[in-house]
Amino acid sequence: MHSTQWHVDLFLGEEEGRTHARARLTTGAATKLEALGTxxxxxxxxxxxxxxxxxxxxxxxxxxxxxxxxxxxxxxxxVTHEPVRLEH
Structure with missing residues (x-):
């Protein structure tokens, strides 16, 4: 059985009348992603x-x-050397 843990950190703040959020994903591998929302x-x-x-x-x-x-x-x-399109 395979088990792993990923971490998502969510940072919230307010500036100039807007609320800002930054979400950061860190996996055990090299994957580190970050996205913003307002x-x-x-x-x-x-x-x-x-x-x-x-x-x-x-x-x-x-x-x-x-x-x-x-x-x-x-x-x-x-891995497959074929084009892939995943639905959002």
Missing amino acids: ARLNPADRNVPEIGDELAAARALSALAHQLLDVAAGDIEG
């Missing part, structure tokens, strides 16, 4: 900071997932 408060909406955090984090994690699919497609192409 959110901004609509001036007509009530200020609920947790919602901005959630949106920015979700966007960063989604972008990270897309990058990981691209890496996997490249790895598959390296």
Whole structure:
């Protein structure tokens, strides 16, 4: 049985009225990916900071997932020597 552990670090901050999230994936191998996500408060909406955090984090994690699919497609192409297209 194969078992491994990967780490995703999520950093959140606010600057100039926007919430920023940075998601960083570190695997036991050489794979290290990083993606960003942002959110901004609509001036007509009530200020609920947790919602901005959630949106920015979700966007960063989604972008990270897309990058990981691209890496996997490249790895598959390296093994099969055939073009690969993985659906996002």
